[in-house]
Amino acid sequence: MRKVAFLAGNDTFPKDPSIPPLRFTQNDARELAEILEDPETCGFETRLYLNRPSQEVLSDLDQISGELGQDDTLLFYYSGHGKLRGNELCLVSNETTTTRLGATSIRARLVLTYLQESLARRRILILDCCHSGAIGSIYRAVDSKSALDGLADSFGSYILTASTTIELAEEREKDGHGVFTKALIDCLRDGVKESITVNDWYEYAYRRLRVVANQTPLKWGLQEEGPSFEIANFKARHERERQRKREQLEQERQLERERLERERQLERERLIATARTRLGAYVALGELTGEQAEEAVALLKRDEARLFPRDRRYRDDLVRFSKGEASFLEVFGAGQSLRPESAPRPPENEVSPPLTPPEAAVVDQPLTLSEPPAIGQPVTLSAPEAAIADQFVTASELAVAVEPVLLSEPPVVLNPPVTPSAPKVLPGTDGGGALPEAKKSISAPPEKIALFIPTLVVIGVVILAVYFFFAQGNKSVPLADHEKRASLAVTNPVEHKSGTPSLVVEAVGMGFASLNNDTRFVFSLYSVSGVVVTMVDPGSAAAEKHIRPGNVLSAINNENVNDPTDVAKIMKALKRDGKQSADFAITIVSIVDSTRHVTLPLLW
Numbered sequence: 001m002r003k004v005a006f007l008a009g010n011d012t013f014p015k016d017p018s019i020p021p022l023r024f025t026q027n028d029a030r031e032l033a034e035i036l037e038d039p040e041t042c043g044f045e046t047r048l049y050l051n052r053p054s055q056e057v058l059s060d061l062d063q064i065s066g067e068l069g070q071d072d073t074l075l076f077y078y079s080g081h082g083k084l085r086g087n088e089l090c091l092v093s094n095e096t097t098t099t100r101l102g103a104t105s106i107r108a109r110l111v112l113t114y115l116q117e118s119l120a121r122r123r124i125l126i127l128d129c130c131h132s133g134a135i136g137s138i139y140r141a142v143d144s145k146s147a148l149d150g151l152a153d154s155f156g157s158y159i160l161t162a163s164t165t166i167e168l169a170e171e172r173e174k175d176g177h178g179v180f181t182k183a184l185i186d187c188l189r190d191g192v193k194e195s196i197t198v199n200d201w202y203e204y205a206y207r208r209l210r211v212v213a214n215q216t217p218l219k220w221g222l223q224e225e226g227p228s229f230e231i232a233n234f235k236a237r238h239e240r241e242r243q244r245k246r247e248q249l250e251q252e253r254q255l256e257r258e259r260l261e262r263e264r265q266l267e268r269e270r271l272i273a274t275a276r277t278r279l280g281a282y283v284a285l286g287e288l289t290g291e292q293a294e295e296a297v298a299l300l301k302r303d304e305a306r307l308f309p310r311d312r313r314y315r316d317d318l319v320r321f322s323k324g325e326a327s328f329l330e331v332f333g334a335g336q337s338l339r340p341e342s343a344p345r346p347p348e349n350e351v352s353p354p355l356t357p358p359e360a361a362v363v364d365q366p367l368t369l370s371e372p373p374a375i376g377q378p379v380t381l382s383a384p385e386a387a388i389a390d391q392f393v394t395a396s397e398l399a400v401a402v403e404p405v406l407l408s409e410p411p412v413v414l415n416p417p418v419t420p421s422a423p424k425v426l427p428g429t430d431g432g433g434a435l436p437e438a439k440k441s442i443s444a445p446p447e448k449i450a451l452f453i454p455t456l457v458v459i460g461v462v463i464l465a466v467y468f469f470f471a472q473g474n475k476s477v478p479l480a481d482h483e484k485r486a487s488l489a490v491t492n493p494v495e496h497k498s499g500t501p502s503l504v505v506e507a508v509g510m511g512f513a514s515l516n517n518d519t520r521f522v523f524s525l526y527s528v529s530g531v532v533v534t535m536v537d538p539g540s541a542a543a544e545k546h547i548r549p550g551n552v553l554s555a556i557n558n559e560n561v562n563d564p565t566d567v568a569k570i571m572k573a574l575k576r577d578g579k580q581s582a583d584f585a586i587t588i589v590s591i592v593d594s595t596r597h598v599t600l601p602l603l604w
Contacts, residue, residue: 003073004064005044007033008091008106010051010080015104016097019081024171026050028079028128028181035188036075042188042232044075054093054106061111065118073122073229076111079181082129082169089134091127108135115157122229123157124198128180130168132161133218158198158228160205163215170213180217183208191234198228272300275322282328308558310585502534503564507571508584509540512553512564523550528587530554530561547586555585 009029013019029048036044047064049057061076068074081092083101090096090105097104108127112135115123127135136159162169162180171178177185183205193200202219209217221228279293299315300322307315320326504511512531513519519532530552536543553561556570574582 001071001073002068003042003044003075004068005033005036005046005075005077006049006057006061006064007036007046007077008049008052008057008080008093009078010093012051012094013081013092013096015095016099018098019092019096022080022171023173024175024177025079028177028185029077031177031185032077032181035185040236041191041234044073051094053095054091054104057093057106058110058114061114062117065114065120068118068120070119070121072120073124074115074118074120075124075126076115077126077128078106079128079178082127082131082134084131084134084165087134087137089127089131089137091129124231125159126184127160128162128169128178130163131165132169133164133167135159135161136218136220137165157221158202159218159220160198160202161218164218167215170215179209179213179215180205188232191232191237194233194235194238195230196232196234197230200228201231268300271319271322272297275300275318278322287328288332308583308585503568504535505567505571507575508542509537510542510547510553511535512567514563515552525550525552528552528554530587531564531567533586542584547584552587553584554587557582558585 007029009025011022011025013021029050033046033048036042037046047060049060065074078091083090083092083096083098083105085101088102089108090101091108091111092105095104111125115125125135162178169178169180172182175182184201186208187196187201187204192204198221199219202217206217206219209215276293276297279288279296282288283290283293296318299311300318302315304312304315317326317331321328321331502511502513511534513534515525515528515530515532520526523532525532533547533549533551533553536547536549553567555561556567557574559566559570561567561570570582
């Protein structure tokens with residue numbers, strides 16, 4: 001299917017100086033031809049005639065119109081002067097003279113004749129000249145019926161004119177075109193619609209000129225069948241433009257995402273640097289350990305979206321602490337100081353008295369013993385002895401304090417019976433151990449000896465009572481630190497030192513016990529909930545994750561654990577569901593460390 005466009009433009013008329021020259025007719029024809037020959041939108045074959053003789057134009061039009069078939073399109077465009085010869089419109093060429101107008105011009109009726117003779121069923125005539133509306137007189141004359149019959153077989157034949165019969169066609173210097181042709185060019189250049197028909201083309205020019213010019217475009221449609229035929233199709237261009245805009249928008253969005261990511265990365269780095277500096281200061285003060293500080297910094301480096309809720313809350317607290325919105329105590333809690341309490345130092349102007357050893361007894365002085373009182377007889381103490389005895393717990397008070405322990409535990413024999421042996425013969429005595437008669441007289445003991453013996457007796461009783469109380473009440477010795485308490489608790493994986501039964505879960509290589517008064521005392525656990533870890537298999541995944549006895553398991557897969565039987569139930573459900581891993585919420589409690597919640601995945 002061919003689409004051929006003839007475009008003629010005349011602006012100089014050397015044969016007749018009375019015809020004024022025009023300025024922009026060649027621009028009109030040249031630029032319209034450039035747009036019509038665009039293969040993507042219009043696809044016309046263009047033939048451009050600028051200041052050419054009328055016979056050359058008509059000869060070529062006659063030849064091409066005879067070559068076209070029914071599926072082809074033929075367009076003729078003229079820009080220049082239009083002159084009236086009676087009721088007939090003549091298109092002025094470069095050889096036209098007013099005295100011989102009919103013979104030297106392009107007669108509009110002749111152009112229509114060539115259009116009639118063409119087999120092309122899509123035809124359009126466009127005239128941008130003065131008095132161009134006079135072309136319509138052909139269809140008002142007596143022979144109008146024959147003229148219409150000549151176009152009867154066309155899909156649609158159209159005539160577009162820049163003005164009426166009595167109006168002049170205007171051209172403007174600021175546009176560089178005639179106002180009518182400028183509107184036609186803008187319609188095809190802007191691509192106001194994906195498909196532009198002849199009617200769309202005319203409506204665009206008509207609305208434009210009714211506002212900006214003093215001329216009225218006209219249109220005739222001859223033997224129209226259905227919608228007017230298409231002049232240009234901008235679907236491919238619009239799709240390409242939309243694709244370009246989408247790519248540009250996506251590129252801008254990608255640049256914006258990269259910019260935001262860089263800003264977030266810089267903000268994260270500044271936050272981590274600030275946190276490291278502030279935590280380092282507390283490490284230097286001894287209120288935080290280096291391990292705790294590194295774990296806090298590592299948590300800030302992790303992706304917030306992949307954290308569990310508890311760790312996310314802890315991370316939010318660390319962020320507020322790094323920004324100065326939260327204090328150290330708000331994030332890490334009270335009791336974080338690792339610095340030991342220093343002993344009060346005396347003022348520099350005070351000098352401590354020198355230590356002197358107690359005065360020793362004279363060796364050469366003979367030792368004299370007082371006769372011990374009978375059983376049940378009260379002992380009379382001197383004033384110094386009574387003052388010292390008041391500082392200690394009396395035997396009756398000690399018996400009242402120890403009585404509940406003696407009732408709840410089996411008695412312990414403090415002084416086991418000793419098998420008597422043969423008496424030894426002391427120097428200065430006879431074989432029976434009796435003293436010589438002269439030495440049986442007992443004299444009063446010295447004041448220092450009388451004060452020392454009761455003191456030793458009272459101190460010994462207090463030491464024995466304290467030892468007896470701890471031996472019966474706890475069956476353990478005071479522990480130096482948390483790790484020693486944990487080691488005592490795992491000597492028996494089924495029942496640890498507190499006497500509470502322990503549940504061993506082989507799937508995870510750990511043993512658990514309930515948190516009661518005994519286990520809380522043994523492991524120094526006072527403000528946490530869950531079950532305490534009493535045993536960790538050295539070769540298990542729990543050991544690889546540095547879980548130790550004394551840690552507290554508070555949840556499995558976000559299900560709270562309050563008793564070892566809860567662990568068994570949850571593990572049984574996980575095994576039934578075919579799960580191969582679970583998340584254990586472990587609370588690490590230490591005498592010197594702060595309480596923090598760590599979530600560790602364990603394979604089982």
